[in-house]
Amino acid sequence: MKRFSSLFLVSLLSGAVTLGSYKLLFDDNGYFSKNKSITTLAPDSYGRTVGLSAETVDFTEAADKTIHTVVHVKNVSRTTVSNPILEYFYGFRGGQQQEQVGTGSGVIISEDGYIVTNNHVIKDASEIEITLNNKKSYPAKLIGTDSKMDIALLKINADEKLPYTTFANSDSVKIGEWVLAVGNPYNLTSTVTAGIISAKARNLDTSGIQSFIQTDAAVNPGNSGGALVNTRGELIGINTMISSPTGSYAGYSFAIPSNNAKKIIDDLIEFGNVQRGVLGVKGGELNGEVSKKLGVKDTQGFYIDEVQKNSGAEKAGMQKGDIIIKLDNQNISTYADLSGYINTKRPNDKVQVTYIREGKNKVVPVTLSKNEFFNMEFKGLELENIDAADKKRFHLDGGARIKSITNENLKQYEEDLKGNIILSIDNVKIKDIESASKLLNKKAENQSVQMEMINKRGEIIRIII
Template identity: 80%
Template sequence: MNRFSNLFLVSLLSGAVTLGTYKLLFDQNGFLSKNNDGLVTVAPDYYGKRTGFSPENVDFTEAAEKTIHTVVHVKNVSRRTISNPILEFFYGYGGSQQQEQIGTGSGVIISEDGYIVTNNHVIKDATEIEITLNNKKSYKAKLIGTDSKMDIALLKINADEKLPYTAFANSDSVKIGEWVLAVGNPYNLTSTVTAGIVSAKARNLDTSGIQSFIQTDAAVNPGNSGGALVNTRGELIGINTMISSPTGSYTGYSFAVPSNIARKIIEDIMEYGNVQRGILGVEGGELNSKSSKELGVSQTEGFYVSRVTKRSGAEKAGLQKGDIIIKLDNQSVSTFADLSGYINTKRPNDKVVVTIIRDGKNKVVPVTLSKNEYFNTEFKGLELENIDANDKKRFRLNYGVKIKAITNENLKQYETELLGNIILSIDNVKATDIETVSKLLNNKEENQSIRIEMINHNGEIFRIII
């Protein structure tokens, strides 16, 4: 009887195991179930729920709560005079009137005593700036300083209380795929939070200024400019600056100035009153399969040095034409944006350890960055340099490059007329500074003619083609 009971129990368990295995593997929704398309593996319903890759496991609430109170609304009031020549001609009055224009954006409080960072384009040409906190309190703001090249401005308000503020994170440590929050004031609303991931780093959009944006797919709309891009701990990793859109509203991607660049600009403005720019002193371009083939090099990533600037830190350190820069300190360099983005966080006389490939071998070269004023370039026998404060004052300019010397034999006969002239544009592109001009000229072929607009000693504007 005992033996019969044991045999029955074994048979029962065997049947249960067989039935369970069939249900698990072959029945509907089993691991090896079939559908009309043939044999496929179908994950059970619980697969993908609350795994490490799921947004349900990321808590945005703490970061949002910390950030919304540090993001402010920025109101820019500007006034301009509009003339009516018809009324003035016929009636002798009503020739001009004041017109008020209002622009809006966002800003980020970075200290408890009221310093605020925003975009330069948000407060450009403002005669009056008003800040509204998330608690609806409003204050008049003072403009401390700006950097139009990197689109950053620093404001200050005098509040009657200590203000919540956002701490800066190291934007070089941000990883592609990392969750981020964009906080700003789109459409004149109070602080609004959107979430997304970092889509790309060191994104080059061929702007005349910054070439190293953080790209994200967090929704950013008009009014978000100057707002905060933060990580899931609520730390500032970027200042939202622009969107890529044919409509003017968000359609997929937005871009932010990395926090390391913004922080360096702010510190410069507070300590020196202006931005201190360090220059490595090399010209060239980033490598890819096409350019590598043309240059006859096997490396397809990095920055190829086509020219070393005279008297620069790069020349003094021994960098040469043909060197391929692959790393600055511990930061890898694959593109021009990688190089320019890292150098933009440095000042003159800072030391940077440059790793290069020369003759197929890696070499480490320490370079002391030189001042921006010493940076010059040469193209078609014209040696160019940045204009100084005297030139800016004399010609009432805030941009341009000066012709310092002429080595082109065909232009030597015009040396008296050309030397010292200030170039305003090249092929209708504004000659903002030497860095902009160098990048523009590097894309030109040697035998390609270019159209130059310049201003001479007498303040006369004329154009030449060389």
């Protein structure tokens, strides 16, 4: 009996060794297998135990928290259309007023009635009306705008404390994270769609925003200005545009990150305009092709081609050829990463810049300098301070130069206006762009403004816009 047990044990071990050898050498992924692979397959149970599917995520709490904070925005603009024939033959002056109505969405961000929306939703508005999710309507006051980042701040005086949305840190949002897009496009009640974060820091080559959150949650034109929230109902973005050949949703929508929106809102409330800090570098993002041309081995990061004089970057010792790879704890792979992070900062804020020089990582604190211009949202003029050479040439002690024109009505005069130096606004002398900004932000969008300026030939001209 003892001998039988020994033989059984030896047979069992031999079988196990034979089976194991076959698996190791000849099975599907064995050493001699024709199907050899370097990839590792997860167990069948992995998909059921790791990650969250749409069925396991509860969107109801986030939706319930958000729908009452999203409002319908009605924009009424009035324009006067003249008749040149009547004017010529009969000396008729005046014209017929035409009324246009635009709509969009907005998000309540405080219980006392502050609302954030897109600038393009309320652009050129003579009147703005807000309708809450409970169907109550209120006239809204425009507090301020930033057309460069497509943000506008409104205020209503409601007869009750309002539900509002809290801000989340948009830098912490993960690709693949579930989100809800909430809007009120038809003045009925708020509508909700779900999707995931498809990409971050998306650069769409717009003249202003350079760092969008991309999502596949369905967003249509009337949802502009609505909320993009996480599954806790916290605001991570303001829905602002879609990418579509038809004008309707076709799979891609984009939102302004909440960190950027919050910074603009805080600036408008505290200063009346947007305070923009700059690092003081010019250049571009790296990729395989660019890196090869520049002769650098790194293929990610922001390559510095020029360091601006008297900027924080220059004072910190940064040089042409340095490659920025991190700002504070934020990794920098593209220009959108860099501009998106800097747009959340103000002048005099300090940023820890990690960069590569000659193959070595270096870290320096950089104090952001004041931007060379404020984007003048009012009337679509972008201004910059004049330099010492201009002051000497025209014998000036102040002024603000027209850097570019975004106002479509003034585009036809761009060649005559671009580069002119504004000396006064409504007979108030302009010292620099800050003084111009303060004056213009006191004006309503439909108010005319008289400007005295000196053109490139040194001639004094006056215009009314």
